[in-house]
Amino acid sequence: MNATVRRLVPFLIAGCAILGVSNAVSAQESKSAALVKELSQLMDQAKLDAIAARDPAANDGFVAALYFPGTQLLVVGARYQVPVLLNERIAKKEFREIYTDLNSACVAGSKYLIMDIGADGLKAKRDDKGFDTFDGPKSLVLDGDWKKQKMASEEEYTKAFNEADERYSKLLAALIAQVKKGS
Numbered sequence: 001m002n003a004t005v006r007r008l009v010p011f012l013i014a015g016c017a018i019l020g021v022s023n024a025v026s027a028q029e030s031k032s033a034a035l036v037k038e039l040s041q042l043m044d045q046a047k048l049d050a051i052a053a054r055d056p057a058a059n060d061g062f063v064a065a066l067y068f069p070g071t072q073l074l075v076v077g078a079r080y081q082v083p084v085l086l087n088e089r090i091a092k093k094e095f096r097e098i099y100t101d102l103n104s105a106c107v108a109g110s111k112y113l114i115m116d117i118g119a120d121g122l123k124a125k126r127d128d129k130g131f132d133t134f135d136g137p138k139s140l141v142l143d144g145d146w147k148k149q150k151m152a153s154e155e156e157y158t159k160a161f162n163e164a165d166e167r168y169s170k171l172l173a174a175l176i177a178q179v180k181k182g183s
Helices: 003-027 031-046 083-091 095-104 154-180
Strands: 050-054 061-068 072-079 112-117 132-135 139-142
Touching: 031 061, 031 072, 031 154, 050 083, 050 095, 050 154, 061 083, 061 095, 061 154, 072 095, 072 154, 083 095, 112 154, 132 154, 139 154
Parallel strands: none
Antiparallel strands: 050 061, 061 072, 072 112, 112 132, 132 139
16 A cells, blocks of 8 residues: 555545445434324324324324325424314314314414425435425424525534424324324
8 A cells, every 4th residue: 555545544434434424314214204104004094184183292282284195294283272172173073174273373483384295204305205394493494405504514404303303203193192092
């Protein structure tokens, strides 16, 4: 090995390690992926295109979803000022109406809106189907371009993605429990 190659070896190893970590993060399946798969299967079996439930994280919190098989899952979670009204709608299985209510008349600053393109769980980067979005206290376009979103680093983007995936997973768990109850 000549002297030039020996000097480059540490840099090449470091570069490969960085690329390996970056690819591992992007290839890693999100926590929400398995939950979306389960919810999709349950909704298909129950022949549902919408579902809603109470959000166990808040007494006045609710979550609702519109399901477009294989194409998209739209999920909204929010607090609602008159929870008794939405409780009645859940009992009547008026899930689409709850989705609309949570989108339009929720407690200010409490809404999470997730657009899961492909209905396959959140993905940190754009794929052939497009990209997912997560709107909450902060909006997050999950296309992998952390600079465009004015983030300081890819690590900040990854942390924001993980937090969004965690919140989405909790909302999905509430919806799964509702479908299993026999909505």
